[in-house]
Amino acid sequence: MTGDVAVLGAGMHPWGKWGRSFVEYGTAAARAALADAGVDWRDVGSVVGADTVRGGYPGYVAGATFAKALGWQGARVTSVYAACASGAQAIGTARAQILSGLADVVLVVGADAAPKGFFRPAGGDRQDDPDWLRFRVLGATNPTYFGLYARRRMATHGDTLADFARVKVKNAASGALNPNARYRKAVSAEEVAASAVVADPLRLLDICATSDGGAALVLSSMEFARRHGAADPVRIRAVSTVTPTYPNTVLDLPDIATDSAAGVRPEGPAFRSSIALAAYEEAGIGPDELSLAEVYDLSTALELQWYEDLGLCAEGEAAKLLRDGATAPGGRIPVNASGGLASFGEAVPAQAIAQVCELTWQLRGTAGARQVAGARVGITANQGLFGHGSSVVAVR
Amino acid sequence: MARTRTPVVADWFTGEGADFRLLGTRCSACSSVFFPREDGWCRNPGCAGGDLAEVPLSPRGRVWSYTDARYRPPEPYVSDRELPWQPYTLIAVELAAERLVVLGQGAPGVRVDDLAVGMEVEVLPGVLGEDGDEETGTAWTTWHWRPTGVAA
Numbered sequence: 001m002t003g004d005v006a007v008l009g010a011g012m013h014p015w016g017k018w019g020r021s022f023v024e025y026g027t028a029a030a031r032a033a034l035a036d037a038g039v040d041w042r043d044v045g046s047v048v049g050a051d052t053v054r055g056g057y058p059g060y061v062a063g064a065t066f067a068k069a070l071g072w073q074g075a076r077v078t079s080v081y082a083a084c085a086s087g088a089q090a091i092g093t094a095r096a097q098i099l100s101g102l103a104d105v106v107l108v109v110g111a112d113a114a115p116k117g118f119f120r121p122a123g124g125d126r127q128d129d130p131d132w133l134r135f136r137v138l139g140a141t142n143p144t145y146f147g148l149y150a151r152r153r154m155a156t157h158g159d160t161l162a163d164f165a166r167v168k169v170k171n172a173a174s175g176a177l178n179p180n181a182r183y184r185k186a187v188s189a190e191e192v193a194a195s196a197v198v199a200d201p202l203r204l205l206d207i208c209a210t211s212d213g214g215a216a217l218v219l220s221s222m223e224f225a226r227r228h229g230a231a232d233p234v235r236i237r238a239v240s241t242v243t244p245t246y247p248n249t250v251l252d253l254p255d256i257a258t259d260s261a262a263g264v265r266p267e268g269p270a271f272r273s274s275i276a277l278a279a280y281e282e283a284g285i286g287p288d289e290l291s292l293a294e295v296y297d298l299s300t301a302l303e304l305q306w307y308e309d310l311g312l313c314a315e316g317e318a319a320k321l322l323r324d325g326a327t328a329p330g331g332r333i334p335v336n337a338s339g340g341l342a343s344f345g346e347a348v349p350a351q352a353i354a355q356v357c358e359l360t361w362q363l364r365g366t367a368g369a370r371q372v373a374g375a376r377v378g379i380t381a382n383q384g385l386f387g388h389g390s391s392v393v394a395v396r
Numbered sequence: 397m398a399r400t401r402t403p404v405v406a407d408w409f410t411g412e413g414a415d416f417r418l419l420g421t422r423c424s425a426c427s428s429v430f431f432p433r434e435d436g437w438c439r440n441p442g443c444a445g446g447d448l449a450e451v452p453l454s455p456r457g458r459v460w461s462y463t464d465a466r467y468r469p470p471e472p473y474v475s476d477r478e479l480p481w482q483p484y485t486l487i488a489v490e491l492a493a494e495r496l497v498v499l500g501q502g503a504p505g506v507r508v509d510d511l512a513v514g515m516e517v518e519v520l521p522g523v524l525g526e527d528g529d530e531e532t533g534t535a536w537t538t539w540h541w542r543p544t545g546v547a548a
Contacts, residue, residue: 117470118467132472133432143463148460150463151462155514197466198467256431258497259496260496261496263427
């Protein structure tokens, strides 16, 4: 395939609440990815950093901060920000540079050091900023939206609190096997049910935490990979970074209202489905060919939503897919074999990169105790605030 | 003398009591409605661009979904940190004529147990919070949703 780029290396700094700088996490992840690739940092032609809004002057404008930390060597630099989708944008940028011949080897890095509790908007009195307004006018936190989606699924599809808890139980069991996960212990449905309600109907253990962490990838052209001795590397075959189409009729963070469908009838798939469809189309594969999926389980209920948006099952049938064990380890299509956000918590700009690290290890067959047997094709899915789609297809 | 009543955002709503309405804008060319209001240009990519006129939104709609805030939201949400946190509901309401969903807080006293997806609700004026003292302070006004047929 002419559109493939090789994943030469993947690396992470373990997720946690370490209380140190995001620069340290990103640099550790980058060094791990370079070592995994067997590539000297001085031979990297381009570095792409996924920015964090934290750490001052938005994440020290990330690409250059990581390049400086690794030691200035003159590489081309790019820094991208797309909220939760920042990592996919960084991967997409690296891929475009490689496919266009601008660079042979690109280092992609994302890292964050998250605050305790709810994410909050930047300070000041900013009446023109939708993200500021939703907090000021409604006190609508991220879990507010997760709660709305969860309740909507219960009403329209008959999902139950037990279904949501089942997602957490599944992901916690996988996370317990992942040395990079922040939470590495099994969780029972009873523990989910006993945790405090945060945004009805969701409880603390239904909602992902905010974490520190870093993830990095070394990507290259297929030609470079061959010369480098990587005869059969994991390959990235698609990167979907689509935006919604008007009218976007599903209430989305950070908006207070949807678009109106009064002037234009909505046509085609809703936004989240369109993210996956673009990835499938670009990769020339369909959901039936997937070995595994890593999806953005900001909440347990959202993981179920992704099953439908990725076409793993028909609309409304996600809870059945889960109950049947299809998305558990050993099932037809394991989802979040890494443990997902349920086990990691969210380190925003690192997260979409971490999803691809997991695909890389799974497709290489080196995922250890959480290995999905015979994994050949994987997809990631994620969505960034303000309308950033994010999905990556990797194959081997 | 009482606190000065000031809308938390200018020009998003108007009127008192039964005449209270959310305010959006409508494109004269394609009929798309915008809330929060768009005053600059129509965002329909297939529209050549018409004039945007202020339009009151339907006062009633149906619950698309709902949740609540069991923990105190961070700033810039304003709340008295000296008082115990009082959870409130958040209701996403589908307006049939405008074909859009608008989020809002539930009126004081509305609990999640009072709500159901598909239930009819109406908009009414409310107070988001107060700051300062009784004489010189501000009462920040907003919109609330409340199930219809519930006495004030």
